[in-house]
Amino acid sequence: MPSTVATKPLGKNGPLVPRLGLGLMVLSGMYSTPGSDAERLKFLDDVYARGSGTLVPLPPPQFRLCPTNLAPADEYKDSEDLIGKWFAANPSKRKDIFLATKFAIRQDPDGGHQGLSVDSSPEYCKQAIKKSLSRLQLPYVDLYYVHRVDKKTPIENTMKVMVELKNEGKIKYIGLSECSADTIRRAHVVHPVTAMQIEYSPFCLAIEDPKIEVLKTCRELGIATVAYSPLGNGLLTGTLRAQADWTKPGDLRGALPWLQADVFEHNLGVVDRIGELAKKKGVSPSQLALAWVLKQGDDVFAIPGTTKIHRLDENLASLDVELSEDDEKAVRQLAKEIKGGRIQDLTGYAFASTPPLENGSA
Helix, strand or coil: CCCCCCEEECCCCCCEEECECEECCCCCCCCCCCCCHHHHHHHHHHHHHCCCCCCCCCCCCCCCCCCCEEECCCCCCCHHHHHHHHHHHCHHHHHHCEEEEEECEECCCCCCCCCCEECCCHHHHHHHHHHHHHHHCCCCEEEEEECCCCCCCCHHHHHHHHHHHHHCCCEEEEEEECECHHHHHHHHHHCCCCEEEEECECCECHHHCCCCCHHHHHHHHCCEEEEECCCHHHHHHCCCCCHHHHCCCCCCHHHCHHHCHHHHHHHHHHHHHHHHHHHHHCCCHHHHHHHHHHHCCCCEEECCECCCHHHHHHHHHHHHCCCCHHHHHHHHHHHCCCCCCCHHHHCCCCCECCCCCCCCCC
8 A cells, every 4th residue: 555645636726636536436336246234334444444543634624545535326226325334333433525416327127237327417417416325325426427428418408407416515516517619618618617527448438439539628628537347347457357256246348349359359459568567667457557547647536436444445556656758659559450440339329429508598
């Protein structure tokens, strides 16, 4: 573990938060059968404990120098319920946690992933925050993301209700995810957007594309970039070696283009060559990949997920990995050889835009 966990402002006017947070999709069983509540609550205890000892708390209203930048979502099975149980057992620790959650992806009744729909309407936003706060057993969340835009609701209308939630004290900061540069700009006119959550890793550079301009737009507006799947859904860890590694009960990665039979062996070769670079630096492939993401700028944050505390420690140690410009370019060059596009491109909602506001005002 690093002696301190680096913090940076989350966006132009946002709070100081750890540059490395913890995504909770994996903990809720999106890649495997979830552990028991007792096991997962113990894991969260251990996560919080990483903020004690050599890691010194910041004075209010800042946040503890620890990996307690947590990101569940209403769509991630029981992640909000689990966090709610943890907070109920540890109410005094709420002040040390920067908590983000999301809305807009609606789960089908049986809790599976067939028949998911996107709804970023004001009506559903109000329903979703009420349910999220109930599950979390909290009066507010620090950051509330629009998980996806539905391509039907003008973003101005969604932002208007988000501002209402902020004024009511139910959320502190507003975030977006997987939307177009134009939608980001229009949203920011209504109210400053604090963070844009988007897939970003050596294998996924779409936000840098000059035709997409998401990273450029965020930097122009002072919006933080929060990188989800910074380890390529586990591929960049080097631990996915055969189909059996991602076909366990509950693992949803079988649909990933990178893992399909016709390209996997090629992609594994790319991963192994990146692993050789990591070995030369005396770090793990995961640490090299996370250091690469953080190398992209102080306005970039990463939220890798894990269910194992030794993996969390490994990830935290990436904060001490120093990459030269040549190191960054070497990883980038190798990663260009990966085959298979983004899974998000198959959903129809990657970098989605919203229709214009007909009457010109929200």
